[in-house]
Amino acid sequence: MKPPYYAVIFTSLLSEKTKGYDKMAETMETMAKQQSGYIGFESAREELGITISYWSSLEDIKNWKANLDHQMAQKLGKEKWYSWYKVRICRVEREYEFNN
Amino acid sequence: MKPPYYAVIFTSLLSEKTKGYDKMAETMETMAKQQSGYIGFESAREELGITISYWSSLEDIKNWKANLDHQMAQKLGKEKWYSWYKVRICRVEREYEFNN
Numbered sequence: 001m002k003p004p005y006y007a008v009i010f011t012s013l014l015s016e017k018t019k020g021y022d023k024m025a026e027t028m029e030t031m032a033k034q035q036s037g038y039i040g041f042e043s044a045r046e047e048l049g050i051t052i053s054y055w056s057s058l059e060d061i062k063n064w065k066a067n068l069d070h071q072m073a074q075k076l077g078k079e080k081w082y083s084w085y086k087v088r089i090c091r092v093e094r095e096y097e098f099n100n
Numbered sequence: 101m102k103p104p105y106y107a108v109i110f111t112s113l114l115s116e117k118t119k120g121y122d123k124m125a126e127t128m129e130t131m132a133k134q135q136s137g138y139i140g141f142e143s144a145r146e147e148l149g150i151t152i153s154y155w156s157s158l159e160d161i162k163n164w165k166a167n168l169d170h171q172m173a174q175k176l177g178k179e180k181w182y183s184w185y186k187v188r189i190c191r192v193e194r195e196y197e198f199n200n
Contacts, residue, residue, distance in 0.1 A: 007109065007190055009152060011142055015200065042111055044144035052109060052150065058193075078198060086197045090107055090190035093158075097186045098178060100115065 001039050001056070003092045008061055010051045012085035021081045028073050035064050054092070061089060101139050101156070103192045108161055110151040112185035121181045128173050135164050154192070161189060 014021065032038055032053055037060025043051040055061050064070060077085070114121065132138055132153055137160025143151040155161050164170060177185070 003188075007188065009107065009109070009192075042148060042150060044146045044148050044150045046144045048142060048144050050142060050144045050150045050152065078200070082198060083200050084198065087195060088103075088107065088192050089194040090192045092188050092190045094189040095187060098182060098184065100178070100183050 006055045007090040009088040012049045015083040106155045107190040109188040112149045115183040117180045
């Protein structure tokens, strides 16, 4: 996939109620991968968690956000797992890679 | 800062030669913060490292990439610290935030 394509940067801090979080995160990752327009996924957490998903179009991002299971996960995320998060919808304009 | 603004997503895997890496990463973070157009910085590493810097314009990103100390860090990064990295230049189109 060459640019332009889209990225959703999801940056988060967890609350102290993390029961069920890991399992849900795994389920959502599996489901996202089956969505139309899905390109890729990158994730790392220290205290701050960063999850980036890559998509072919804004329409694909909208469809994934509206997915019913994903909506339930978003609801639980707000009620329980996250103390803070920020979502940024981005257009990837250019990219380059280094391989040693 | 409201969108549109720009993000540089830097995703990397470290080699086994990490001597000097932490100190350089810290120096580069400090220097980036002093650059014109700098907005913010987010970073996390598990095996995969994700560092995102946010900038007011593409020009600011170009200037930071061309900074002489940063060029030295990029050279050392390729020679020693990174086995792989990918850089994506993105335009942040939209954002929203949750605070509990």
